[in-house]
Amino acid sequence: MRFGGLFLGAAFVLSAGHASAASIDLSKPYGDKYGCINRNGQEVAADKMLLLTDKELITAASACTFSDKQPQADGSLVVTAKCEAEGEEGQAPTKFTIKRSAKNAKKLVVADEDGNVMGDVSRCK
Numbered sequence: 001m002r003f004g005g006l007f008l009g010a011a012f013v014l015s016a017g018h019a020s021a022a023s024i025d026l027s028k029p030y031g032d033k034y035g036c037i038n039r040n041g042q043e044v045a046a047d048k049m050l051l052l053t054d055k056e057l058i059t060a061a062s063a064c065t066f067s068d069k070q071p072q073a074d075g076s077l078v079v080t081a082k083c084e085a086e087g088e089e090g091q092a093p094t095k096f097t098i099k100r101s102a103k104n105a106k107k108l109v110v111a112d113e114d115g116n117v118m119g120d121v122s123r124c125k
Contacts, residue, residue, distance in 0.1 A: 032119055050110065065081055
């Protein structure tokens with residue numbers, strides 16, 4: 001019985017961990033005001049824009065295509081991407097961390113690999 005209780009406990013912990021890691025669902029786009037407006041193409045010019053989809057992160061000056069997504073134990077998502085910056089040749093590899101905002105659980109915060117917050121985004125309507 002004791003083994004069964006431990007097994008159930010372990011399954012519960014794994015399930016809970018999996019549920020929190022899966023809580024960042026990028027199947028629908030997230031963005032700031034201008035990111036959501038521009039999610040179907042450049043509709044308005046904006047010097048500050050952030051759009052996050054399941055495949056890419058787009059800012060006013062760069063476009064990053066995801067090559068790998070790794071859910072973390074704390075519920076965040078570490079994304080490996082190749083980015084093209086406006087006015088530059090080629091692609092540079094980089095990593096981003098996407099996590100729930102501490103201030104508003106409906107928002108996501110995107111930070112670069114140095115921990116600099118690029119901005120927070122809400123699900124586009």
